Amino acid sequence: MRALVPTGKTGRLTELAELPDPIPAAGQALVRVRHFSLNRPDYLYLATPGTDFRPGIDAVGTVEIPADGGPARGTPVVFHLPSGGAAAELVAVPADSLAPLPAGLSPEIAACLPLAGMVALRLLKAAGPLSGRRLLATGATGGVGQFLVQLAIAAGAQITVVAREDDAWRHLAQAGATVVHDVHALPAATFDVVLESVGGTLGSAAATRLRQGGLFLWYGQAGGQPLTLDFFQLLGGGMELTLRHFVYLGHSDDRDDLATLLDLAAAGTLQVEIGHRGPWQETSDVLESMAAGRLRGKAVLTIT
Numbered sequence: 550m551r552a553l554v555p556t557g558k559t560g561r562l563t564e565l566a567e568l569p570d571p572i573p574a575a576g577q578a579l580v581r582v583r584h585f586s587l588n589r590p591d592y593l594y595l596a597t598p599g600t601d602f603r604p605g606i607d608a609v610g611t612v613e614i615p616a617d618g619g620p621a622r623g624t625p626v627v628f629h630l631p632s633g634g635a636a637a638e639l640v641a642v643p644a645d646s647l648a649p650l651p652a653g654l655s656p657e658i659a660a661c662l663p664l665a666g667m668v669a670l671r672l673l674k675a676a677g678p679l680s681g682r683r684l685l686a687t688g689a690t691g692g693v694g695q696f697l698v699q700l701a702i703a704a705g706a707q708i709t710v711v712a713r714e715d716d717a718w719r720h721l722a723q724a725g726a727t728v729v730h731d732v733h734a735l736p737a738a739t740f741d742v743v744l745e746s747v748g749g750t751l752g753s754a755a756a757t758r759l760r761q762g763g764l765f766l767w768y769g770q771a772g773g774q775p776l777t778l779d780f781f782q783l784l785g786g787g788m789e790l791t792l793r794h795f796v797y798l799g800h801s802d803d804r805d806d807l808a809t810l811l812d813l814a815a816a817g818t819l820q821v822e823i824g825h826r827g828p829w830q831e832t833s834d835v836l837e838s839m840a841a842g843r844l845r846g847k848a849v850l851t852i853t
């Protein structure tokens with residue numbers, strides 16, 4: 550079978566290679582992959598010197614050899630493989646990671662949901678009750694953010710997003726978010742929860758917008774600079790906060806959360822912005838576009 554493998558070369562991080570067909574272990578199904586989407590970790594892992602990471606974390610395909618108790622041969626399925634390797638014609642996947650593709654849902658849309666959707670869903674579970682609560686999100690114009698905004702609003706929260714002054718935020722405003730470009734223009738002591746993923750001074754300024762006893766959910770550092778929190782700045786505002794470092798893995802069953810996301814997408818409650826569709830031979834170029842910030846929305850590659 551053919552699969553995308555790392556090259557170790559800057560600017561051309563992955564290429565097709567011929568590999569032996571995988572042999573599913575007990576509890577695994579063999580899936581013939583049709584589409585996979587790209588996520589930032591695909592780029593980050595491939596760009597790590599000496600890596601043996603094979604891309605493909607989120608994918609859609611058809612069961613070729615079923616596992617005991619898992620979906621039958623021919624069932625279209627969606628899956629999330631945190632360790633990668635789904636950008637391949639055939640993949641051995643734990644049967645309990647396979648969620649059936651709902652009838653009528655585009656497989657390309659479904660391929661965009663797993664990682665970004667699960668992060669958004671689990672962040673909002675960690676945020677606590679949402680109805681009527683005020684959320685502030687940084688770094689929300691990307692894959693996770695588009696789901697975070699839609700799910701928060703569907704749950705009855707009000708969400709404000711701090712975004713740069715380009716066009717990347719317009720779909721968030723259309724989805725019902727309030728968009729601001731300067732966090733300092735927001736009144737202090739306003740928000741119940743801050744969802745922070747940029748780092749640097751933006752993250753620390755966002756913290757000062759929390760109400761007394763608010764929750765600071767810290768889940769990324771997309772700007773490249775560590776978060777700097779000034780104890781005395783918070784003290785000066787007379788404020789205490791709860792800080793929670795959030796990692797999406799290990800919260801709940803992937804298949805259950807994936808099924809929830811697929812149902813929401815099939816019902817039209819969750820919309821997906823796709824910025825690139827193409828054959829998987831384009832993967833390396835798309836990863837470069839993603840890293841350079843030229844890609845808006847998700848990228849979906851098709852195995853041809």
Ligand SMILES: NC(=O)c1ccc[n+]([C@@H]2O[C@H](COP(=O)([O-])OP(=O)(O)OC[C@H]3O[C@@H](n4cnc5c(N)ncnc54)[C@H](OP(=O)(O)O)[C@@H]3O)[C@@H](O)[C@H]2O)c1
Pocket residue numbers: 588589665668687688689690691692693694712713717746747751767768769770771772773795796797798842
């Ligand atoms: N904790 C976890 O378990 C977990 C899991 C997955 C992802 N994450 C994190 O979640 C975050 C979002 O992921 P994603 O897939 O949505 O990433 P993404 O599509 O690359 O989006 C990154 C976001 O960060 C913003 N950003 C980047 N650099 C910035 C800067 N210097 N100043 C201000 N904004 C900046 C981008 O804004 P522009 O569009 O304006 O560039 C965009 O809104 C990332 O930090 C990622 O590492 C965490």
